[in-house]
Amino acid sequence: MAKFIFVTGGVLSSLGKGIASASIGALLKNRGIKVSMLKFDPYINVDPGTMSPYQHGEVFVTRDGAETDLDLGHYERFIGIEMLSYNNVTAGQIYCAVIEKERRGEYLGKTIQVVPHITGEIQERIRKVAIKDKAEVVITEIGGTVGDIESLPFLEAIRQFRLREGRENTLFIHLTLVPYIPSAAELKTKPTQHSVGKLREIGIQPDIILCRTQVPLTQEAREKISLFCSVEKKDVIQAIDVDNIYEVPLRFEREGLTDNILEKLGLSAPEKDLKKWQVWVERTNSLQKEVKISIVGKYVKLKDAYKSLNEALTHAGVANEVKVRARWIEAEDVERNPEVHLSDSQGILVPGGFGERGIEGKIMAAQYAREKRIPFLGICLGMQCAVIEFARNVAGLREANSTEFSPHTPHPVIDLLPEQRKVKSKGGTMRLGSYPCKLKRNSFSFQAYGREIIYERHRHRYEFNNHYRKVLVQRGLRIAGVFPERNLVEIVEISDHPWFVATQFHPEFQSSPFSPHPLFRDFIKAALNFNGPAK
Numbered sequence: 001m002a003k004f005i006f007v008t009g010g011v012l013s014s015l016g017k018g019i020a021s022a023s024i025g026a027l028l029k030n031r032g033i034k035v036s037m038l039k040f041d042p043y044i045n046v047d048p049g050t051m052s053p054y055q056h057g058e059v060f061v062t063r064d065g066a067e068t069d070l071d072l073g074h075y076e077r078f079i080g081i082e083m084l085s086y087n088n089v090t091a092g093q094i095y096c097a098v099i100e101k102e103r104r105g106e107y108l109g110k111t112i113q114v115v116p117h118i119t120g121e122i123q124e125r126i127r128k129v130a131i132k133d134k135a136e137v138v139i140t141e142i143g144g145t146v147g148d149i150e151s152l153p154f155l156e157a158i159r160q161f162r163l164r165e166g167r168e169n170t171l172f173i174h175l176t177l178v179p180y181i182p183s184a185a186e187l188k189t190k191p192t193q194h195s196v197g198k199l200r201e202i203g204i205q206p207d208i209i210l211c212r213t214q215v216p217l218t219q220e221a222r223e224k225i226s227l228f229c230s231v232e233k234k235d236v237i238q239a240i241d242v243d244n245i246y247e248v249p250l251r252f253e254r255e256g257l258t259d260n261i262l263e264k265l266g267l268s269a270p271e272k273d274l275k276k277w278q279v280w281v282e283r284t285n286s287l288q289k290e291v292k293i294s295i296v297g298k299y300v301k302l303k304d305a306y307k308s309l310n311e312a313l314t315h316a317g318v319a320n321e322v323k324v325r326a327r328w329i330e331a332e333d334v335e336r337n338p339e340v341h342l343s344d345s346q347g348i349l350v351p352g353g354f355g356e357r358g359i360e361g362k363i364m365a366a367q368y369a370r371e372k373r374i375p376f377l378g379i380c381l382g383m384q385c386a387v388i389e390f391a392r393n394v395a396g397l398r399e400a401n402s403t404e405f406s407p408h409t410p411h412p413v414i415d416l417l418p419e420q421r422k423v424k425s426k427g428g429t430m431r432l433g434s435y436p437c438k439l440k441r442n443s444f445s446f447q448a449y450g451r452e453i454i455y456e457r458h459r460h461r462y463e464f465n466n467h468y469r470k471v472l473v474q475r476g477l478r479i480a481g482v483f484p485e486r487n488l489v490e491i492v493e494i495s496d497h498p499w500f501v502a503t504q505f506h507p508e509f510q511s512s513p514f515s516p517h518p519l520f521r522d523f524i525k526a527a528l529n530f531n532g533p534a535k
């Protein structure tokens with residue numbers, strides 16, 4: 001029988017509930033416990049796939065093609081387990097499922113209500129994860145902040161869940177903020193008290209309180225929180241700000257969190273050190289040498305929009321013993337003056353994206369990298385831009401474009417497949433999830449992966465148009481990877497270049513600290529070897 005941990009958040013959002021949950025998962029896994037994760041998102045969207053990056057940040061794609069919350073990326077990277085579609089559930093999905101059951105007559109004439117039907121469906125999803133993943137412990141993170149209207153049914157559901165599954169099989173962990181007020185030189189516990197009060201109003205008494213703080217928690221603050229929030233002092237856990245997110249598990253361990261959780265859940269697991277994590281964090285924090293990577297994108301001011309990409313760069317940097325200085329550049333600025341923005345780069349990366357704004361800047365970035373022989377990594381839209389650039393400036397197809405931006409272009413080098421042309425609705429209809437790709441032996445990609453068949457995750461509607469394959473190859477474009485079953489181009493490279501790789505898939509989703517992605521690793525390696533732009 002599985003045990004269940006629930007992580008809620010209070011006071012305000014962005015306290016790092018995802019990282020905290022992932023860290024707890026990593027700590028338990030390190031003790032040999034089979035962990036799985038579930039993220040509940042209280043919004044009505046069925047998935048974040050239809051949301052703008054401004055609303056949601058990155059959309060993380062699972063192997064089975066679900067468009068999910070970016071916290072699933074943290075779970076995969078921290079715990080090294082694969083998340084699938086059922087590991088992220090939104091209020092929209094819960095309501096859809098309940099309404100469909102109602103239409104099928106499954107409720108036998110009953111009035112359908114939030115309690116018990118919505119809350120019942122929520123509880124079923126928790127059990128489903130335990131069964132599907134054969135988990136010993138399921139950690140469920142409840143999105144949003146306690147006090148939101150939206151999260152109420154989820155909180156009510158987990159309150160009931162404890163009643164059904166038993167106190168000894170469930171654990172409530174609440175993450176709050178303990179702000180430091182410099183003028184008073186004091187840590188303030190009142191927001192935590194209020195937030196826990198709010199939780200208790202709905203019948204949940206947290207077992208452990210994680211206190212996000214800028215400065216170390218004083219004994220006084222710990223005692224106050226213990227007293228007013230009705231938890232033992234050892235259950236007040238400091239969650240101090242760190243520069244390196246991979247340090248969080250180590251910090252929690254020092255607070256005795258793992259043993260505390262195991263004891264509360266009545267689990268026994270042998271002591272184990274966290275050497276692997278320690279070594280990684282120390283290596284990361286002591287990097288001296290830097291490499292300058294320019295990233296030409298559209299949501300450059302949004303830290304969350306390219307979460308996995310940033311992580312993949314960090315992992316690749318550590319693998320090469322170098323700190324990656326990522327410089328985010330607005331594609332529209334590059335359009336105005338590529339030289340000013342790009343001349344000082346050791347590597348150029350054009351990430352994925354949607355919509356026309358900034359497209360010409362991204363195309364220019366690919367051109368600049370090709371002509372100046374700067375290592376280049378293009379991802380998804382970045383690959384499509386590299387193909388357009390090559391078609392226009394090397395193959396002489398001056399008006400080449402993607403039909404996403406120019407529906408009547410005479411040279412649609414990037415186009416929709418016939419089945420995508422028929423698609424009318426937006427949600428979940430792109431090419432999504434993992435597909436196999438066969439690599440060409442003589443290529444940068446094969447050299448990186450060291451094997452012929454790879455699996456990578458996709459999220460796009462448009463594809464390389466095979467009609468132009470021959471002319472582009474004749475002019476020096478290398479088709480380095482293909483999805484064999486459909487003969488779809490997955491990777492293009494420029495053979496006459498130090499390192500130029502562009503992929504239709506998103507490699508960043510499969511990078512983790514202990515297993516850096518081979519393409520990112522080799523991209524950074526090439527950037528390190530780069531010695532000045534070609535004249």
Ligand code: GLN
Binds near residue numbers: 354355379459
């Ligand atoms: N907009 C492009 C497409 O739909 C690329 C998508 C992406 O970069 N994820 O094909």
